Amino acid sequence: MTTTRRRELAPRYDAAAVEPAIYARWMEADAFRPADEPPPGAEPFVIIQPPPNVTGALHLGHALTAFVEDILVRYHRMRGDDTLWLPGVDHASIGAQFVLDRILAEEGETRESLGRDRYLERMWRFMDETRDIIGEQHRRLGASLDWTRLRFTMDADSARSVRVAFKKLWDADLAYRGEALVNWCPRCRTTISDLENVKRPESGTLWTIRYHLARPDGTPDPDAWISVATTRPETIFGDTAVAVHPDDDRYRALVGREAVLPFLGRRLPIIADTYVERTFGTGAVKITPAHDFDDHEVAKRHDLPMVSILDDEARLTDAAGAFAGMDRFDARARVLEQLAEAGDLEGEQPHEMLIGRCDRCGTIVEPRLSVQWFIRVSPLAARALASVREGRTRIMPAHFEKVYAHWMENIHDWAVGRQLWWGHRIPAWYCPDGHITVTDLVDGPEHCDTCGRPADELTQETDIFDTWFSSGLWPFSTLGWPDATPDLARFYPTQVMETAYEILFFWVARMMMLGLFFTDREPFHTVYLHGIVRDPYGQKMSKTKGNVVDPLEMISDIGADALRAALVSGNAPGVDQRLSDSKLTGGRNFTNKLWNAARFVLGSRPAAERAPVEASLPVRWIRSRLAEATERATAQLDSYDIGGYAGTVHEAAWNDYCDWFLELAKVDLRRADATDADRAGTWLAAAEGLALILRLLHPLMPFVTEEIWDALGEVAPEVTAGEPLLIRAAWPGAAGRDPASERAFGDLAAVIRGIRNLRTGAGTPAGAWVPVAIAPTDAAAAEALRSESRYVEALARARPLTVRADADRPETVAPSPLGPAWLEVGAPSDDDARRRSAQLDEVDRNIDRVRDLLANEAFVGKAPPDVVARERERLAGLEEQRRQLAAG
RNA sequence: GGGCGAUUGGCUCAGCUGGUUAGAGCGCACGGUUCACAUCCGUGAGGUCACUGGUUCGAAUCCAGUAUCGCCCACCA
Numbered sequence: 001m002t003t004t005r006r007r008e009l010a011p012r013y014d015a016a017a018v019e020p021a022i023y024a025r026w027m028e029a030d031a032f033r034p035a036d037e038p039p040p041g042a043e044p045f046v047i048i049q050p051p052p053n054v055t056g057a058l059h060l061g062h063a064l065t066a067f068v069e070d071i072l073v074r075y076h077r078m079r080g081d082d083t084l085w086l087p088g089v090d091h092a093s094i095g096a097q098f099v100l101d102r103i104l105a106e107e108g109e110t111r112e113s114l115g116r117d118r119y120l121e122r123m124w125r126f127m128d129e130t131r132d133i134i135g136e137q138h139r140r141l142g143a144s145l146d147w148t149r150l151r152f153t154m155d156a157d158s159a160r161s162v163r164v165a166f167k168k169l170w171d172a173d174l175a176y177r178g179e180a181l182v183n184w185c186p187r188c189r190t191t192i193s194d195l196e197n198v199k200r201p202e203s204g205t206l207w208t209i210r211y212h213l214a215r216p217d218g219t220p221d222p223d224a225w226i227s228v229a230t231t232r233p234e235t236i237f238g239d240t241a242v243a244v245h246p247d248d249d250r251y252r253a254l255v256g257r258e259a260v261l262p263f264l265g266r267r268l269p270i271i272a273d274t275y276v277e278r279t280f281g282t283g284a285v286k287i288t289p290a291h292d293f294d295d296h297e298v299a300k301r302h303d304l305p306m307v308s309i310l311d312d313e314a315r316l317t318d319a320a321g322a323f324a325g326m327d328r329f330d331a332r333a334r335v336l337e338q339l340a341e342a343g344d345l346e347g348e349q350p351h352e353m354l355i356g357r358c359d360r361c362g363t364i365v366e367p368r369l370s371v372q373w374f375i376r377v378s379p380l381a382a383r384a385l386a387s388v389r390e391g392r393t394r395i396m397p398a399h400f401e402k403v404y405a406h407w408m409e410n411i412h413d414w415a416v417g418r419q420l421w422w423g424h425r426i427p428a429w430y431c432p433d434g435h436i437t438v439t440d441l442v443d444g445p446e447h448c449d450t451c452g453r454p455a456d457e458l459t460q461e462t463d464i465f466d467t468w469f470s471s472g473l474w475p476f477s478t479l480g481w482p483d484a485t486p487d488l489a490r491f492y493p494t495q496v497m498e499t500a501y502e503i504l505f506f507w508v509a510r511m512m513m514l515g516l517f518f519t520d521r522e523p524f525h526t527v528y529l530h531g532i533v534r535d536p537y538g539q540k541m542s543k544t545k546g547n548v549v550d551p552l553e554m555i556s557d558i559g560a561d562a563l564r565a566a567l568v569s570g571n572a573p574g575v576d577q578r579l580s581d582s583k584l585t586g587g588r589n590f591t592n593k594l595w596n597a598a599r600f601v602l603g604s605r606p607a608a609e610r611a612p613v614e615a616s617l618p619v620r621w622i623r624s625r626l627a628e629a630t631e632r633a634t635a636q637l638d639s640y641d642i643g644g645y646a647g648t649v650h651e652a653a654w655n656d657y658c659d660w661f662l663e664l665a666k667v668d669l670r671r672a673d674a675t676d677a678d679r680a681g682t683w684l685a686a687a688e689g690l691a692l693i694l695r696l697l698h699p700l701m702p703f704v705t706e707e708i709w710d711a712l713g714e715v716a717p718e719v720t721a722g723e724p725l726l727i728r729a730a731w732p733g734a735a736g737r738d739p740a741s742e743r744a745f746g747d748l749a750a751v752i753r754g755i756r757n758l759r760t761g762a763g764t765p766a767g768a769w770v771p772v773a774i775a776p777t778d779a780a781a782a783e784a785l786r787s788e789s790r791y792v793e794a795l796a797r798a799r800p801l802t803v804r805a806d807a808d809r810p811e812t813v814a815p816s817p818l819g820p821a822w823l824e825v826g827a828p829s830d831d832d833a834r835r836r837s838a839q840l841d842e843v844d845r846n847i848d849r850v851r852d853l854l855a856n857e858a859f860v861g862k863a864p865p866d867v868v869a870r871e872r873e874r875l876a877g878l879e880e881q882r883r884q885l886a887a888g
Numbered sequence: 889g890g891g892c893g894a895u896u897g898g899c900u901c902a903g904c905u906g907g908u909u910a911g912a913g914c915g916c917a918c919g920g921u922u923c924a925c926a927u928c929c930g931u932g933a934g935g936u937c938a939c940u941g942g943u944u945c946g947a948a949u950c951c952a953g954u955a956u957c958g959c960c961c962a963c964c965a
Contacts, residue, residue, distance in 0.1 A: 011924095199962095206965080230965060243965095280964045287965095294963040353964085399892065403960070406891065410961080501960095536900085538958095570901055570913080574893090576958090578900065582914045589927045600924030639904090647902075647912075662924080670923095753931090759919090760931040766920035797922090846909060858945035867907050867946090874908065 009602060009711055013595035015559025019703045023139055026706075031727045032144045038082040038490055045076035046494040048475050049145060050507070051088030051153060054130055055099045058137035060533040060541065060567070060579065061500055063551040066143045067564045068530060068642055069498050073144055074699040075637045078731035084491050086478055087138070087145035089131055091154040093423035093467045094188055094196075094360050100126055100422075116421050123422050127154070140552060142560045142702050144727070149487075151478045153470045154424070161477035162424040162470050163440040165518060170428075170438040174376045174517075175416075177428075177436065181296045182415050184368040185358040186314035186328075190419040191372060193466060194412070195506050196359040204231050206351035207336065208282055210344040211242060211259035214267050220260040226251070226270065227346050229281025231353060232291075233339070234332040236261065237320040238309040239268055241287040243298055246272035248283055262344060263335075264321055271302050290369040308369050312419075328366070373417040373426055373463065380513035381408045387512060387522045395527040396640060397574035400501060407505050414510075416466045423464035431458050472510035475523035482518075493521045496640070501529040501574055528640055531576040533567070538578055549579060561701035562587035568700065569650065571643040590650065591704045594697070597658050598708040601690050602715055604669055606679035613681030617748070617788055618664035620741035622685070625656045626692050627736035633696055634734055649696045657689055660749070667794045684719070687712065691719040695732050702727065747781075747817040748788055754814025755796035758823050761812075761835055772798035774821040775806030777880065781818040806887060812836050815884035817877070836885065843882050850875045 026032065038044070047069050052062055069085060077083040097111075100123055104110060111119055131152065138145065151158065169175040183197040184190070208227050212220035226242055242259050244251035251270070258267045268287075275298055276285050289299030289306040299306055309319045314328045323331050339345040356365040385408040387393045388401050395401045417426060427444070429437045435450035437458065447454050473481070475497070479488040493515075497508060508527055515523030534540055535547040542548065554563045566587030571577055615623075629652035636645040668674055668682040691712060694705045709726035712719065723729045755772055764770055772792075776782035785792070785803045793801050806820060812832040813820035850871055853859055860868055 009924095012927095228965080232965085275963065275965095277964045285965050292963090292965075294965075297963075351965095354962095397893095403892065406961075505960095572902080575901090580900070580914085583900080585927075586913065589925095592927045593925065596925035596928085598924080603924075641904090643902080651912085658924085659929080663929090666924095756930060757932090763919080766930065767922060842909085849909085853946085856945060860945085862945045863907070870908065 009595065009599045009708070013591060013704060015561065015591065015703065016556060018707050019142070019560055022703045022706045023142065026144065026727055029725055031725060032085070032146045033148055034082055034084045034146065039080060042080055042082040044491055045081040045083045046491045047073060047085045047496050047498065048478055048494055049085065049087045050499045051090035051471070051474065052134045053092040053095055054089050054127060054134065055092055055096050056134060058134060058551055060549060060551055063141055063563065064530050064533055064567055065498055066138055066141045067568050068528065070143050071568065071642055071699040072496060072637065074702060074727065075731065077727070078695065078698070078729060080730065082490070085145050086149045086151065087135060087147060088151040088153065088474065088478060089134060090467065090471060091152065091423065093418060093420050093464060094190065096123065097420055097422050098188065098360050119421055137552060140555055140560060142564065158470055158477055159424055160440070160442065161473050161481055162465060163427045164482045165473055165514065166427055167438050167440040168518065169375060174379065175373065176376060177371060177373050179369060179371050180374070180415070181293055181367050181369055182372055183356065184366045185361065185363055186312065186366055187361045187363040188358060189312050191415055191417060192358060192365065193415065197356040197365045198359050199354040199356045201352055202355040204351050204353050204355070205348050206231055206281060207233055207348045208346040209233065209339055210346055211261065211268065214258040214260045218267055226254060226259055226284050227282045228284045228286045230286055231351060232332070233335045234316070234328050235288040235291050235309065236286065236335060237264060237316065237323065238288040238290050238307045239286045240289055240299065240304045240307060241268050241302065242270045243273045243276050243285045243287050244270065244283060245276040245278045246274060248278050251284060262339060262342070273298050273301065291367050293367055306369055310366055310368060314366050372415045375414040375416050377411050377414050377513060380517055381411045383516045384408060384509065384512035387516060393512065393522045393525055393527060396529060400504060400529055400574060404504060404509065407509065416469050417463035418466055420464050423467065424470055426461040426463050426465060428461040429458040430461070468506055468510055471507055472514040475511055475515055476519055492519065494524045496526045496528055497524040498528040498530065501531065504529060526640065529574050530571070531574055534576055534578050536578050536580040554584065558584060558588040559591060559703065561591050561704045565590050565646065565701060568642055569646040573640070590654070591701060593654055593658060594704055594708070597662060598690060598712070600662060601686050602711055605683050605715060606669065606676065608676035608680045613677045615685065616668060616682065617741060617745055618661055618791065619682065619685040620738055621745035622657065622661040622689050623736055624738035624742050626652060626689060627734055630696060630732050631734035646700055649700060653693045653697060657693055661689060662686065663795055664791055667790055671790060687716045687719045692732055694726060695729055698726050744784065747784070748791060750816040751818055751821055752792055752795045754816050755792070755798050755821050758812065758814050761831060762823055762826065762829070769797050769799045771800055771824040772796065772821055773802040773804060773809070773824050774819055775809060776803055776819040785818055809887070813884060815881040820884035820887070840885050843878055843885060847875065847878045847882060850878065
């Protein structure tokens with residue numbers, strides 16, 4: 001005699017207590033780390049985590065990224081793939097400096113007061129304080145990252161990858177130093193990329209200013225002028241020409257003459273260029289080559305001088321004469337004032353325009369001429385584009401491939417230098433003779449590559465790299481590149497890059513370009529882009545709007561599993577989603593449902609030994625249904641349809657297993673005439689079903705499933721295969737479909753639904769037992785009804801259930817494939833009659849439709865045979881329904 | 889100015905390469921304190937799939953155009 005073991009699950013699931021304990025158990029079991037050797041024959045499955053910023057507090061975007069990746073990783077791990085999910089943290093140079101500068105300000109220090117070395121020391125201390133925070137937050141999400149491989153973009157290995165990469169680019173003539181116009185943030189005091197220069201419409205003013213024409217002696221003619229329109233009068237000091245459209249009759253005579261620049265008296269040629277819009281402003285444009293991208297192009301075409309007038313903090317330089325030292329906006333006011341006094345301010349009007357602001361600090365960005373390091377990207381972009389065009393890397397959703405292509409085709413050289421301190425310093429050294437030496441040696445070059453001058457006469461470049469340069473190497477630098485490490489051989493190229501579509505250009509494009517150049521392989525074969533998580537009204541979440549949902553708060557409240565279900569359900573790649581309370585509640589309710597189903601199963605084990613027993617129809621049915629769910633879920637995960645997978649397992653668990661199967665199982669567990677073996681068999685099937693559902697659900701809701709698995713394993717190790725940890729359990733196989741049982745049970749369920757329907761129509765109290773009769777359509781139906789009657793009775797609360805001929809049936813029946821069923825109680829009401837006639841009408845409409853379809857020779861002739869056969873079958877079913885409804 | 893996407897019941901969204909009577913969750917109505925769960929169960933109402941044409945035996949799905957909304961890119965100072 002064996003004793004039946006039980007383990008009680010708490011009446012309520014306490015996520016806040018369970019989740020940390022489960023995570024600790026996984027860590028203790030070292031469950032996230034791939035085996036030391038790849039399992040024989042196993043396919044690799046590798047995701048390199050997009051490294052969150054070291055300064056970043058966890059937001060829903062991180063959470064969604066982590067959830068999608070964790071689902072894929074847990075799934076592949078269960079499948080036995082050689083699975084690695086590698087975590088990282090990004091040093092976020094400009095972002096980190098922004099944060100540290102604010103802290104320093106509170107301490108009464110500044111970047112300058114500390115100087116580069118002390119500033120960096122301070123930064124490293126700051127890093128030590130903050131580096132682990134984001135990882136800890138990811139652990140609360142349930143992210144099963146291999147923490148033993150945690151990487152930081154500023155660690156020594158990354159630094160070497162960066163140096164080696166840059167040296168290779170330099171040697172291949174893909175890195176160069178040159179003068180160009182760049183976006184300058186006067187507050188961060190660095191160059192920023194086009195992508196970091198965020199342009200938004202703002203209201204400004206368009207001023208009209210008179211530039212007097214030059215008389216032969218070079219002095220301004222008080223009676224002749226050309227009026228130019230500008231939104232930035234302070235740039236006047238940098239003007240080197242005035243441009244008009246070549247076909248503009250108003251100005252044709254002036255082309256070739258000269259105007260005089262106010263304040264400075266510089267003579268400006270009046271040139272013709274098609275860049276000028278005749279209809280805008282006055283049709284004449286002041287050309288400021290050093291502070292405007294368009295003007296810069298014009299200047300290059302016309303060989304104009306370029307005069308820089310702004311310093312690092314956007315104060316005017318000596319080039320502005322008396323205005324030198326003035327802030328750009330103060331200067332604007334003074335310039336306007338003085339022009340007005342001189343009578344040369346002709347007019348002003350409000351003007352809507354695009355203003356570029358620094359993505360980081362919001363300061364208005366200033367185009368500025370400077371000498372910078374660039375990456376020549378066109379050859380890199382060509383390869384990166386071909387990889388996607390030719391399908392070696394797929395982007396999901398697919399329409400982003402067009403966006404990607406468009407960007408790659410119009411790409412400009414990448415200004416990679418940043419005038420910041422926190423980051424990887426560009427490994428270039430200058431010799432007094434002007435030679436440049438680039439090296440990947442950690443201590444710098446031994447001598448000038450060109451003239452051999454010793455190292456102590458060389459000076460290193462002070463600029464650092466754009467953060468995205470080290471990020472662009474991430475898929476392989478994290479695995480040991482440039483060394484041929486075992487990890488690199490084993491895990492590269494990776495499989496999936498999952499990230500927000502917002503950083504397709506920032507990051508994905510750069511990884512593609514650099515990955516192909518350095519490794520000759522696409523760094524991943526699938527790019528999964530997720531959308532933005534918005535508030536219930538479709539607004540972007542932001543601190544200033546106060547509509548931010550904090551994932552950690554949600555986790556304390558409803559648990560990580562619930563948040564995962566809420567965020568992932570119904571989510572499609574590339575589509576923004578609105579996160580509402582009802583979704584979050586839905587996630588919480590689902591964990592609760594699962595918990596309670598498990599409580600029921602664990603608590604209802606009959607005190608009997610397991611014995612072989614013929615499986616009941618519900619048991620055969622649920623096995624088949626779960627096999628089908630497994631098949632679908634597997635296909636959906638294989639095709640990265642995460643939302644679809646969540647829907648599939650949700651429906652299988654809640655609808656099929658809980659609402660139908662467990663109710664049916666109760667019938668057999670509780671009926672008085674069941675044998676011990678029957679009960680044991682039913683319970684075992686329920687436990688097996690639960691175990692299967694736990695496996696299917698584990699990637700979505702790892703904590704609650706793991707906790708239930710633990711309890712289930714104690715009670716019934718035979719269904720958990722003795723595997724103590726669900727995270728290590730095998731993903732189920734999809735075999736076991738049983739169409740005959742599905743069909744048989746489908747018929748029975750139709751009878752049950754029909755009777756429930758009649759009850760509601762008749763206003764029968766839900767708890768009341770009602771006598772029901774059913775007239776089987778044939779002998780097989782009669783047999784089915786008799787052998788399965790107990791299920792119909794219990795689920796429809798129909799007792800007694802009589803199976804007999806329909807001689808005495810009333811008009812109101814519930815038609816079903818097994819025959820019409822009716823309540824043997826009370827007299828038919830008016831409602832009944834209305835229902836019946838509505839039902840008849842609908843059936844008739846459908847019969848007509850299908851008959852017409854089948855009478856259409858074009859349909860029968862051209863539609864595939866299986867479609868025609870299906871319609872024939874449907875017609876037969878409808879006609880049977882009609883017979884049953886009408887016979888009364 | 890270019891490009892991309894969206895438009896499906898009150899709300900949020902699924903509906904892949906065209907093939908049952910277009911689905912789900914929430915909300916709503918009605919009925920339920922049956923010993924897993926009221927964070928639940930059962931039943932139901934509610935949609936001419938934005939509009940107009942076209943292709944097809946068959947269109948929410950493919951094509952063209954229109955309208956509205958959203959996003960990205962871009963050199964009107």
